[in-house]
Amino acid sequence: MNLQQARDALRSARRVAVLTGAGVSAESGIPTFRDAMSGHWSRFRPEDLASPEAYYRDPETVWQWYAGRYADVTRAQPNRAHTLLAQLEREKAEGFLLATQNVDGLHTRAGSGRLVELHGNLTTARCEACGAVAPLPSPGAFTPPPSCSACQGRMRPNIVWFGEFLPEDALAAATGAFQRADVALIIGTSGAVYPAAGLAFETLREGGTVIEVNPEETELTPYMTFSLRQVASGGLASLCP
Structure with a gap:
């Protein structure tokens, strides 16, 4: 052909x-996931930020990473x-x-x-308790982790992680x-x-x-x-x- x-x-x-x-x-x-791991994030392996185990071990660090990427894609x-x-x-x-x-x-x-x-989608979050998906607020108004409006549960990044x-x-x-x-x-x-x-x-x-x-x-x-x-x-x- x-x-x-x-x-x-x-x-x-x-x-x-x-x-x-x-x-x-x-x-x-927009850099690839691995290319984006520069600067402060270069000391992490992808599995340190993009797996269920990493999230449950240190949800704050994982959310900081995804909040930064969310701001990047919004721009x-x-x-x-x-x-x-x-x-x-x-x-x-x-x-x-x-x-x-x-x-x-x-x-x-x-x-x-x-x-x-x-x-998945970086601009949304998914409730850990009830599974509801909701858009994130604008990056300037976003303080992770978000709470579910339906059940007030903690929400995770709506991304498919390693092992999922x-x-x-x-x-x-x-x-x-x-x-x-x-x-x-x-x-x-x-x-x-x-x-x-x-x-x-x-x-x-x-x-x-x-x-x-x-x-x-x-x-x-x-x-x-x-x-x-x-x-x-x-x-x-x-x-x-």
Whole structure:
């Protein structure tokens, strides 16, 4: 498959599923989780800040980390990749689903609505007692940890941590969309984190086309129908001229 054939396939597809990773948000200036562990935080391992064990051992430190990241993503703005995906959703309507591994909420701010967040969302918190999810106050007014308005219980970051399962409903929705997709787009992800990386194979098994957009080769590249060696915004612009 060449670029023109990839464009034609995407244009004619009735059902499109998309998986996005950190490469999409990188163009908005948001570092990956590991890249963000600089300065004061460089003395911590990821598992020290992003696991249930770390949280129950030291919830204050974990919340300080996530409050800082929340402030960072609030200042960031959606980039052209986000807006192009929102435009593609409008074109495909009910035949479209976007599954993201990103937790920054930028897809929603760009206008995406047919969206599942596989790894949670930094801008919300989840009650440890009743499971209610609520948006965080603005960073300037936020003093962690938040309390649940429903039961007054303590709330944790609404993020999927190391050792936790993805939300069942989000994963089921994504899996079904990739199984039904005529074309799947895999954008800005290394393909190393499962089960999200396995979504591409759901489309391939059903005979669909899978197009990768990434400036580097990934673990998924050998299996892709077509790969574009571009950053997310450039690749999407090439596919959606």
